Amino acid sequence: MKKSKEIVGLPIISISDGIEVGKVKTVIINAEKGAIDYVVVDSGIQILSAKVIPTEYVLGIGEYALTIENEDAINDISKIPAAIDLLQKNIQVKGTKVLTKKGRLIGEIGDIYINEEDNCSIVGLEYIADITQKSIRIIPRDSIITFGKNLVVVKEDVESRLLDRAADLALDEDVDSEKKNFETSAVADIDGSVPAEDDIQPDAVADMMETKHREYLNGKVATKTIFDNDGNTLIEENTVIDDVIFEIAKSNGKVIELVMNNR
Known part of the structure; x- marks a missing residue:
């Protein structure tokens, strides 16, 4: 589990060559998937001329480095229309307002929590109710309806679902996994077949x-x-x-x- 601020600035290491090939400049979020799709390589040039690494080619994100197999994982962003499209949508999440389903503005987002072992999916958001708040609480992924450019839309009962520790997100994921397995089994019991994940999600x-x-x-x-x-x-x-x-x-x-x- 990583915060995005723990990823930005990390050296990027090619393990085949054992050399640093750049640093993480920023990340590009896919709002529809609720995940980081690309890592932007800091090369000192404008971002629309930058190079990116699709997160599917990231081997690991550790405390001291982000690792890739070799430099072939790095591509010019100009050659990846999907990356340009996401960049232009400019979904930041951090610093955006939090709006409930029924229209209450209840605070803003501090940072995002990422599961680097699950395609860099966003598993939670730091929630700041106001500037006087002393402890950071966390909105779990299943309480988030929409990642927008200017706001994050959440379920109306989000306050009752807030978590106090990042470690609780892992427990939440385990519960969701068990629930998903149960629901899939239930479908299989009905018609004798298990639908593919891509078909139902x-x-x-x-x-x-x-x-x-x-x-x-x-x-x-x-x-x-x-x-x-x-x-x-x-x-x-x-x-x-x-x-x-x-x-x-x-x-x-x-x-x-x-x-x-x-x-």
């Missing part, structure tokens, strides 16, 4: 997120005019949000902006 998560957003926004009123990426008006201020408006926001990637600007 991504679509289900995406559908859940969409349903929660739709339920939260339905009947509310937009408090600002929302524009598409070309500057055209999509949703005018004071528009009542219904299924038609939601679909307009969804098709233009503006659902989170609606979540942030309604009453």
Whole structure:
């Protein structure tokens, strides 16, 4: 388990050559997966001309170094459209506001916790209720609905799910794993077959997120005019949000902006 601040700045070591090939400049987050997809290599040039390492090629992230097999793991970001797309979305998570499903702003995110042994998935978020808070608490992954550019959307009962120690995240993962095994077994008992993980997870998560957003926004009123990426008006201020408006926001990637600007 690592915080992102423990990764940034680490030397990158090619174990085949036994040499340092760079340092970690930053990480690129895939919000849909809830994971770090790329590590940016610090080479002293602008980030859009930088080199990156897909996390699938990372052998390990230790206290003193991040290791890769050899320099073939390092690629020009310009040759990886997916990395450029994620970079342009600029999902930082750190420092973003925390919004509950029903629209309460309850604090902000301090840092992210990453399971480096599970494809650098995000397993929890440091939660800061206010500047007077003396102890950092942690939002577990199963309480997070959306990783957005300007905010993180969480379940309404998130306060009752907060953890006090990073070690508790590992326990939480163990419980989730047992639950998943149980649910998969239950499906197998019904029809005699076990669905592949890829068949049951991504679509289900995406559908859940969409349903929660739709339920939260339905009947509310937009408090600002929302524009598409070309500057055209999509949703005018004071528009009542219904299924038609939601679909307009969804098709233009503006659902989170609606979540942030309604009453």
